[in-house]
């Protein structure tokens with residue numbers, strides 16, 4: 001059963017301020033203890049305000065590497081690109097000094113892109129210091145979509161590539177996702193969700209057995225440390 005700590009806020013703004021301060025402290029501590037820090041963040045509509053707040057935190061960003069928990073198989077200039085979202089909202093202000101390692105690679109097939117991307121991610125510190133997940137109302141997180149033909153393998157915490165390709169009709173386009181090990185092994189794992197619908201979805205997801213019907217539940221059941229759920233009522237439009 002997942003071991004989670006809920007942090008509830010009255011507004012998206014209060015959540016963004018607290019989550020950014022919490023993550024900034026974790027990154028600064030990692031740099032102090034190990035000389036570097038690595039964080040993997042999610043895309044989608046939810047994280048922009050959190051990114052904007054985090055970008056203003058005064059930490060040694062030149063010792064921090066930012067990557068993604070998943071990416072749509074689209075180039076960085078696509079409006080669907082998570083790398084584009086991170087560039088516009090997180091790699092700004094003080095955080096502009098951070099290094100970025102994206103998941104997208106220009107390849108004909110997503111399998112080849114995943115293989116190339118896995119080599120780049122393998123060079124990052126293990127474990128990652130911070131992972132911030134989102135969640136869809138189908139209980140997916142990262143690109144662990146319940147309808148993906150490979151969902152069972154994606155949820156297995158087996159040794160293997162750090163980046164995997166995902167085909168899923170629900171995803172809207174082919175995806176590249178960090179592996180279960182890379183996500184669940186993080187020193188600090190947060191789930192950032194907003195809106196009453198997502199709170200209900202997550203509560204239900206945690207009450208059913210982890211697995212393809214509840215990918216978020218599978219990740220939270222796999223984490224070594226208790227996961228931190230950050231929730232505010234003001235959902236996305």
Ligand SMILES: O=C(O)[C@H](O)[C@@H](O)[C@H](O)[C@H](O)COP(=O)(O)O
Nearest residue numbers: 042043044045046134135136142
């Ligand atoms: O590429 C993505 O879309 C994300 O990484 C994905 O896992 C996201 O966190 C959820 O789909 C929630 O997305 P929203 O924040 O848009 O609801």
